Amino acid sequence: MGGALHGPVGSPGSGDLDTAYxxxxxxxxxxxxxxxxxxxxxxxxLVTLSHAALVDHTLFVHQLPALTERYRVLxxxxxxxxxxxxxxxPFSVPDAAADLAAVLDELQAERAVMLGHSMGSYVGRK
Numbered sequence: 001m002g003g004a005l006h007g008p009v010g011s012p013g014s015g016d017l018d019t020a021y022x023x024x025x026x027x028x029x030x031x032x033x034x035x036x037x038x039x040x041x042x043x044x045x046l047v048t049l050s051h052a053a054l055v056d057h058t059l060f061v062h063q064l065p066a067l068t069e070r071y072r073v074l075x076x077x078x079x080x081x082x083x084x085x086x087x088x089x090p091f092s093v094p095d096a097a098a099d100l101a102a103v104l105d106e107l108q109a110e111r112a113v114m115l116g117h118s119m120g121s122y123v124g125r126k
Contacts, residue, residue: 020061021075022068027103034099035083038107039064040072046112048074048100050120056082059117074112076103078123093119097126 018024022039037057047067051059057075067073078096080087100123104112114124 020064021057027106029079029099029102031088031095032079032084032086034076034079034103036074036076036103038072038074040068042072044070044072046074046109047071048112048114048124050078050100050114050116050123051081052118052120074103078120093122094126096123
């Protein structure tokens with residue numbers, strides 16, 4: 001289900017740190033490379049933020065400061081959006097949901113709260 005992870009998430013200094021979105025890492029998936037950012041404290045409950053169609057992870061910039069005070073927050077560019085391009089082949093919500101599941105597997109997340117806007121809510125529900 002997974003893929004090749006670039007920029008290990010658990011080690012200090014790994015990945016590029018973006019002060020607004022956290023540590024950047026990528027995961028190679030069939031048809032595209034998925035770009036993700038992880039912010040907040042290690043060990044805190046995990047919240048995933050999945051954006052709507054035709055936008056990217058930056059949709060949640062105003063929610064991150066409040067969320068990262070208490071939670072570990074994953075934002076990501078759903079396949080075919082933002083940095084998770086180009087996409088080879090058609091887009092499907094089940095493929096995007098499989099991408100998110102693979103990212104959560106790589107993070108060794110036992111549970112996560114799924115939050116999404118529009119299309120992102122469908123991805124989280126799958």
